[in-house]
Amino acid sequence: MSKRVFNFCAGPAALPEAVLQTAQAELLDWQGKGLSVMEMSHRSDEFVGIAERAEQDLRDLLAVPSDYKVLFLQGGASQQFAQIPLNLLGEGGSADYIDTGIWSRKAIEEASRYGHVNVAASAKGYDYFAIPGQNEWQLSADAAYVHYTPNETIGGLEFNWIPDVGDKPLVADMSSTILSRPLDVSRFGLIYAGAQKNIGPSGLVVVIIREDLLGKAHSRCPTMLDYSVAAANGSMYNTPPTFAWYLSGLIFQWLREQGGLEAMQRINDAKQRKLYAAIDASELYTNPINVADRSWMNVPFRLADDRLDKPFLAGAEERGLLNLKGHRSVGGMRASIYNAVPEAAVDALVAYMAEFEKQHG
Numbered sequence: 001m002s003k004r005v006f007n008f009c010a011g012p013a014a015l016p017e018a019v020l021q022t023a024q025a026e027l028l029d030w031q032g033k034g035l036s037v038m039e040m041s042h043r044s045d046e047f048v049g050i051a052e053r054a055e056q057d058l059r060d061l062l063a064v065p066s067d068y069k070v071l072f073l074q075g076g077a078s079q080q081f082a083q084i085p086l087n088l089l090g091e092g093g094s095a096d097y098i099d100t101g102i103w104s105r106k107a108i109e110e111a112s113r114y115g116h117v118n119v120a121a122s123a124k125g126y127d128y129f130a131i132p133g134q135n136e137w138q139l140s141a142d143a144a145y146v147h148y149t150p151n152e153t154i155g156g157l158e159f160n161w162i163p164d165v166g167d168k169p170l171v172a173d174m175s176s177t178i179l180s181r182p183l184d185v186s187r188f189g190l191i192y193a194g195a196q197k198n199i200g201p202s203g204l205v206v207v208i209i210r211e212d213l214l215g216k217a218h219s220r221c222p223t224m225l226d227y228s229v230a231a232a233n234g235s236m237y238n239t240p241p242t243f244a245w246y247l248s249g250l251i252f253q254w255l256r257e258q259g260g261l262e263a264m265q266r267i268n269d270a271k272q273r274k275l276y277a278a279i280d281a282s283e284l285y286t287n288p289i290n291v292a293d294r295s296w297m298n299v300p301f302r303l304a305d306d307r308l309d310k311p312f313l314a315g316a317e318e319r320g321l322l323n324l325k326g327h328r329s330v331g332g333m334r335a336s337i338y339n340a341v342p343e344a345a346v347d348a349l350v351a352y353m354a355e356f357e358k359q360h361g
């Protein structure tokens with residue numbers, strides 16, 4: 001009997017039960033080979049097959065154009081904050097960054113160590129409750145690229161549009177939004193995403209990079225951080241996180257079985273609508289984000305009286321609704337409703353919120 005809860009964690013996040021069952025069934029003996037994926041050489045035909053299939057499935061899901069490389073790297077999205085300027089800034093170059101919250105500010109801080117960062121727009125003037133429109137952006141002529149964070153996982157702020165930055169490479173931290181719906185990859189120079197939300201387990205970061213951006217790394221860039229080295233070696237310059245890569249591949253297969261990203265878009269749209277509708281209709285719960293800029297994947301909300309936070313979380317836990325506590329830096333609640341969180345989880349949460357409001361509202 002499965003005792004699995006509904007898990008609203010922001011990351012590492014819920015994984016599809018069917019994928020975990022496959023991994024469990026294959027754990028001791030992967031497809032009759034008599035060993036687990038964790039015990040295989042990354043150079044073996046078996047693992048290279050797993051890796052190539054995962055890449056192809058991801059390419060198919062996102063319709064990645066043929067002039068882009070897909071890299072499976074380590075160090076999380078945080079390492080990309082340094083790796084991107086080390087590869088794209090050149091010697092003492094400059095880049096434009098858009099500040100929409102905690103994650104974009106971390107990217108800005110790190111990039112500032114390698115060159116000049118021009119903060120071309122900031123949501124600060126909107127208390128980080130709205131995204132500045134492109135008419136407010138002050139892009140600079142000499143920027144090597146433009147970086148933004150399409151979905152701020154903590155703030156719950158998401159772009160529902162892709163910026164137009166002319167012929168500048170657009171660089172996007174898609175950690176908490178990738179695979180939530182179809183994406184026009186051709187609009188980007190580089191996309192990166194930590195795996196532990198919509199891709200798979202932690203320990204892996206996926207980078208999708210247009211080929212003309214390879215080979216520009218700073219002369220002091222560590223070999224391990226040079227995208228062109230990773231690309232030339234099929235992301236196997238050193239030993240990759242093989243099990244995380246394998247499990248991510250199972251997620252990509254699962255997504256294809258669900259009907260791909262159009263199907264995920266329909267489901268995710270239904271989930272987010274239900275949850276925001278419940279928040280907006282209540283007297284007890286609020287979400288401050290400008291309606292057009294609300295995140296589909298990370299829904300923060302507050303209770304009118306924060307003394308109710310503890311009983312709210314305790315009651316949720318009793319009902320198997322886990323990890324609803326907001327990020328430690330902002331407090332309140334946050335429901336992360338990634339691909340692997342079913343609509344039934346949102347239904348259960350909405351029902352509990354109504355019940356709690358009746359008792360405490």
Ligand code: PMP
Nearest residue numbers: 076077078103153173175176194
């Ligand atoms: N960017 C965003 C948007 C994130 O949500 C996170 C993690 N929550 C990070 C970067 C950092 O990711 P990692 O822990 O993989 O370094």
